[in-house]
Amino acid sequence: xxxxxxxxxxxxxxxxxxxxxxxxxxxxxxxxxxxxxxxxxxxxxxxxxxxxxxxxxxxxxxxxxxxxxxxxxxxxxxxxxxxxxxxxxxxxxxxxxxxxxxxxxxxxxxxxxxxxxxxxxxxxxxxxxxxxxxxxxxxxxxxxxxxxxxxxxxxxxxxxxxxxxxxxxxxxxxxxxxxxxxxxxxxxxxxxxxxxxxxxxxxxxxxxxxxxxxxxxxxxxxxxxxxxxxxxxxxxxxxxxxxxxxxxxxxxxxxxxxxxx
Numbered sequence: 001x002x003x004x005x006x007x008x009x010x011x012x013x014x015x016x017x018x019x020x021x022x023x024x025x026x027x028x029x030x031x032x033x034x035x036x037x038x039x040x041x042x043x044x045x046x047x048x049x050x051x052x053x054x055x056x057x058x059x060x061x062x063x064x065x066x067x068x069x070x071x072x073x074x075x076x077x078x079x080x081x082x083x084x085x086x087x088x089x090x091x092x093x094x095x096x097x098x099x100x101x102x103x104x105x106x107x108x109x110x111x112x113x114x115x116x117x118x119x120x121x122x123x124x125x126x127x128x129x130x131x132x133x134x135x136x137x138x139x140x141x142x143x144x145x146x147x148x149x150x151x152x153x154x155x156x157x158x159x160x161x162x163x164x165x166x167x168x169x170x171x172x173x174x175x176x177x178x179x180x181x182x183x184x185x186x187x188x189x190x191x192x193x194x195x196x197x198x199x200x201x202x203x204x205x206x207x208x209x210x211x212x213x214x215x216x217x218x219x220x221x222x223x224x225x226x227x228x229x230x231x232x233x234x235x236x237x238x239x240x241x242x243x244x245x246x247x248x249x250x251x252x253x254x255x256x257x258x259x260x261x
Contacts, residue, residue, distance in 0.1 A: 062135050063135075063136075064135075064136035064137070064138055067119055067132070067136065068146050069150070070119040070120060070150075071117055071118070071119050071128065071143065071146055071147045071150060072117070072118060072119075072120075072147050072150050072151045072154070072179055072182065073107070073115050073116070073117055073118075073144075073147045073148060073151055073182050073185060074115070074116050074117070074118045074125070074178070074179075074181075074182055074210060075109060075113050075114070075115060075181045075182050075184075075185075075207060075210065075244050076106075076113065076114040076115070076116050076244070077113070077114070077243065077244055077245060078111075078112045078113060078114070078245070079114075080104075080106065080114035080116070081103065081104075082103050082104040082105060082106035082114065082116065083103045083104070083105055083106060083129070083130060084105075084106050084107070084108070085105055085106065085107050085140040085143075085144065088105070088130065088133070088140050090133075090139070093130055093133065093134060102129055102131070103129055103130070104116045104117075104127045104128065104129055105117055105128050105129060105130065105133075105140070105143070107144060109185065110184070110185075110249075110255070110256040110257075111245075111247070111249060111256060111257065111258050113207070113244065113245060115182075115185065116128070117143060117144075117147050118178075120178070125178070128143065148185070148186070151179060151182055151183070151185070151186060152186055152188070154177070154179055155179070155183050155186055155188075155189060158173060158175050158177070158179070158180075158183070159173075159175065160172070160173055161173070161174065167200075167219060167222065168216065168217070168222070168225060169197065169200075169216060169217055170214065170215070170216045171193060171196060171197065171214075171215045171216070172212065172213065172214045172215070173212070173213040174211060174212050174213075175211075176211060177211075178210055178211060180210070180211050180212055180213045181207045181209065181210050181211070181212060181213050181244055182210075183213050184205065184207060184213055184256060187254065190251055190254050190255075190256070191254065193205070193215045193251060194251055194254065197215060197216065197217040198217070198251070200217050200219055201217045201218050201219040201220060201222075202217070202218045202250055203215060203216075203217060203218075203250060203251040204216050204217070204218050204225075204226065204229050204248055204249070204250055204259060205248070205249040205250065205251060205256060206229065206232070206233035206236075206248060206249070207233075207244045207245050207249065208232075208233045208234075208235075208236040208237035208240060208243065208244060208245070208246065209236060209237060209240030209241070209242055209243050209244055210240075210242040210244060211240075211242070212236060212240075214229075214232070214233065215251075216229055226248070226259070226261065229248060230248045233246060233247075233248055234246050247259070
């Protein structure tokens, strides 16, 4: 039904008082000299969210005090490309500060394996390179010592899985934290495996992937065990997201060497 002209004059622009919009229309122009109402809404303006977390300048990549609590060593396959720690020249590195240095820092690991230094992030790892050294202003020795200390502290709390089948015994580390294979770098871990497994025979070690360290005893009368152990290592390495090595190793006098059969 059409509204008459008198209703339109009393209710301009179709505003119905029954809709509760009284006062939504101006009856006078705004005073440009009036104080601004701090509580008044601003058209199209969305208040910025309050800052959360730490500023970028305090990220581990920039701040050594933060990175020092996160950095750990990680094993990588033979042939991994990077810059050996022994070749880092602090003076030359400082002179080339304007360049990028994205190659990971490498330390020589046992049996030709490579060791990198990693910091756990949200769903990914940050691998340490020379640019981090420039930001942190620390030496390669401090990076290495800090990473090994963090690994040792984690390893002291990490459990072992102990499996026994007849005369055969396996010890494995598969916590899922990503540090399991790297535990073999710790002298105290090698000593632990030698004490637990070495009295009955030779100690075999497998490092098929980053998330698994495997060790078992091969007895003189059970040579079949070596073949089963090798097959297990190859199978797990082949299906791993982060494989390390398909070889079987052995602990000899506290050191990791390649198993010769």
